[in-house]
Amino acid sequence: MFLRRLTVRKDGKKHTYWALVESIRTERGPRHRTIAYLGELGPSERAGWAQVKQFLEGTQPDLDLFDQARPGETPVPEHVSVQIRGVKVEETRDFGDVYLGLILWRALRLDELLGRCLEPGREDIPWSIMAAILGLARLCEPSSELHIAETWYRRTSLEDLLGVPVEQVNKARLYRALDEILPHKEAIERHLRERFETLFDTSKDLILYDVTSTYFEGEAEANPQAQRGYSRDKRFDCKQVCIALSVTREGLPLGYEVFNGNRTDVTTLEEIVEGMERKHGKLDRVWVVDRGMVSEENLEFLRQRGSPYVVGSTKSDLRNFEIALLEGGWSEVREGVEVKAVLGPDGAETFVLCRSRQRQEKEHAMHERFAQRIQKGLEKLKGRLEKARRKIARGPVERQIGRLLGRNSHAAGGFEIHVEETSECPGGLKIRWNRNAPWAAWANLSEGHYLLRTNLAGWSAEDLWKTYIQLTQAESAFRVQKSELEVRPIWHQLEERVQAHILFSYLAYAMWKTLEQWMSRSGLGHAPRTILEEFARIKAVTIALPTSSGKQIHLRCVTTPDEGQRILLSRLGLELPRRLGQPRWKETLPQKM
Numbered sequence: 394m395f396l397r398r399l400t401v402r403k404d405g406k407k408h409t410y411w412a413l414v415e416s417i418r419t420e421r422g423p424r425h426r427t428i429a430y431l432g433e434l435g436p437s438e439r440a441g442w443a444q445v446k447q448f449l450e451g452t453q454p455d456l457d458l459f460d461q462a463r464p465g466e467t468p469v470p471e472h473v474s475v476q477i478r479g480v481k482v483e484e485t486r487d488f489g490d491v492y493l494g495l496i497l498w499r500a501l502r503l504d505e506l507l508g509r510c511l512e513p514g515r516e517d518i519p520w521s522i523m524a525a526i527l528g529l530a531r532l533c534e535p536s537s538e539l540h541i542a543e544t545w546y547r548r549t550s551l552e553d554l555l556g557v558p559v560e561q562v563n564k565a566r567l568y569r570a571l572d573e574i575l576p577h578k579e580a581i582e583r584h585l586r587e588r589f590e591t592l593f594d595t596s597k598d599l600i601l602y603d604v605t606s607t608y609f610e611g612e613a614e615a616n617p618q619a620q621r622g623y624s625r626d627k628r629f630d631c632k633q634v635c636i637a638l639s640v641t642r643e644g645l646p647l648g649y650e651v652f653n654g655n656r657t658d659v660t661t662l663e664e665i666v667e668g669m670e671r672k673h674g675k676l677d678r679v680w681v682v683d684r685g686m687v688s689e690e691n692l693e694f695l696r697q698r699g700s701p702y703v704v705g706s707t708k709s710d711l712r713n714f715e716i717a718l719l720e721g722g723w724s725e726v727r728e729g730v731e732v733k734a735v736l737g738p739d740g741a742e743t744f745v746l747c748r749s750r751q752r753q754e755k756e757h758a759m760h761e762r763f764a765q766r767i768q769k770g771l772e773k774l775k776g777r778l779e780k781a782r783r784k785i786a787r788g789p790v791e792r793q794i795g796r797l798l799g800r801n802s803h804a805a806g807g808f809e810i811h812v813e814e815t816s817e818c819p820g821g822l823k824i825r826w827n828r829n830a831p832w833a834a835w836a837n838l839s840e841g842h843y844l845l846r847t848n849l850a851g852w853s854a855e856d857l858w859k860t861y862i863q864l865t866q867a868e869s870a871f872r873v874q875k876s877e878l879e880v881r882p883i884w885h886q887l888e889e890r891v892q893a894h895i896l897f898s899y900l901a902y903a904m905w906k907t908l909e910q911w912m913s914r915s916g917l918g919h920a921p922r923t924i925l926e927e928f929a930r931i932k933a934v935t936i937a938l939p940t941s942s943g944k945q946i947h948l949r950c951v952t953t954p955d956e957g958q959r960i961l962l963s964r965l966g967l968e969l970p971r972r973l974g975q976p977r978w979k980e981t982l983p984q985k986m
Contacts, residue, residue, distance in 0.1 A: 572890075
């Protein structure tokens with residue numbers, strides 16, 4: 394679900410409001426359906442917001458503390474004569490998005506954690522504050538450290554909010570901050586898990602685990618983890634690293650690890666399980682894992698540790714349940730999706746047969762499309778052989794057939810192809826083929842089916858399927874980090890800088906999910922980027938007021954939210970400050986002749 398801003402005219406006046414919209418699938422393709430029009434808070438929504446209000450207390454910046462009159466500076470009197478014609482607006486800065494991001498940073502108490510972990514030294518700016526700048530930049534406008542220092546920070550109001558002058562934020566200091574924060578990765582993971590449990594009472598019954606990859610721009614020769622491997626980004630030309638992520642049922646992050654780019658998924662599970670227990674203690678939770686991480690060795694490892702699991706199984710395992718596919722006993726868990734539980738051969742595991750009508754239609758169309766391509770390719774090859782005017786070697790023909798089947802592997806088993814010698818044509822070869830009837834029968838039977846397996850006892854097939862489907866939260870986490878927080882591509886070349894880059898993407902994702910939970914409880918859907926972009930239009934400005942004394946008074950103010958922004962602020966329980974700091978005297982510059 395996401396927010397859509399709507400503007401209507403009524404009685405000659407323009408009215409702005411928000412609608413909560415969801416994307417649904419229909420026979421005519423994806424469509425948007427309006428769930429609710431947002432305006433005043435209803436009783437249930439006020440109750441939902443009250444659950445979140447507790448973590449906002451004490452997190453909103455006390456802005457008056459940042460700009461008090463300095464020693465020896467003359468305070469501005471309450472009453473002063475102002476020359477209206479000379480009033481100017483200066484120094485416009487982005488305010489709303491970084492203000493919201495700072496609230497999230499403090500709600501997670503990352504400022505307190507890093508303040509404890511990073512003991513003050515001789516640095517001019519505390520590393521905990523530099524970490525906040527890096528985290529907010531990754532959330533609000535993901536970019537390089539150079540862009541943060543030279544463009545982004547200067548365009549925001551963080552100088553007002555954090556008290557760090559623009560000239561103190563440079564590339565070298567930001568890089569140093571990355572190096573200082575990285576050693577505290579495990580402390581950050583433990584702290585966030587505890588904070589999520591406090592804020593949202595997160596479910597502790599599931600650990601959703603998945604692996605993705607992110608690629609490098611450049612050779613990354615100084616980074617031994619940068620290797621070529623299976624790329625989820627389809628960038629096989631680039632080196633990469635693999636990122637393994639564990640999240641809760643709600644998608645809140647529990648921890649992550651970075652592996653070499655050529656590491657296969659199935660070899661990561663044992664290391665992740667042991668790492669989670671080292672960081673968070675022995676966890677009696679269900680591990681939900683995609684079939685790419687499944688092997689008999691991994692399952693035996695989990696069984697020996699007494700860890701319950703729900704995992705995807707390979708398509709080939711369906712062969713063992715061919716009779717069960719034909720029998721009844723199916724129950725519908727969602728429109729077009731049916732499941733059935735079957736005991737494994739030794740009775741120690743339960744297998745869940747699942748079938749989806751939509752998936753069946755997709756796989757059937759795919760098989761037909763690839764079969765037609767193979768048929769067309771074979772007919773074309775047959776015609777060339779018949780028209781050949783000289784002897785043709787058998788090897789190149791067989792390799793050509795192999796390439797044709799390889800390009801259309803989903804239907805390759807449906808053909809039996811023979812290359813034969815003949816005297817009927819100068820080429821000396823002919824091909825003949827026929828359809829593989831047993832393969833076609835099995836394809837028709839198994840289309841749309843998939844298989845789950847578990848060592849849990851007493852769970853229904855419906856509950857097991859719903860548990861496995863929660864893996865979409867881990868997949869969603871990767872999509873957010875890649876598309877919204879831009880963990881890819883990686884431009885850093887050093888191993889530790891890459892690790893720190895991924896750590897701050899993890900921190901930004903923690904803030905993203907915190908905002909998402911906050912929005913959900915406030916009836917605002919699940920699209921944080923809409924809120925961040927809308928709040929970014931709220932600015933902080935300096936109003937210069939010339940006085941009769943020849944001096945100027947500078948007031949740092951926040952622009953008034955429009956009608957749509959006021960609705961969002963009301964639902965989130967936020968009240969923006971009207972002024973940043975105290976009024977300041979400033980000498981009027983002499984006019985140039």
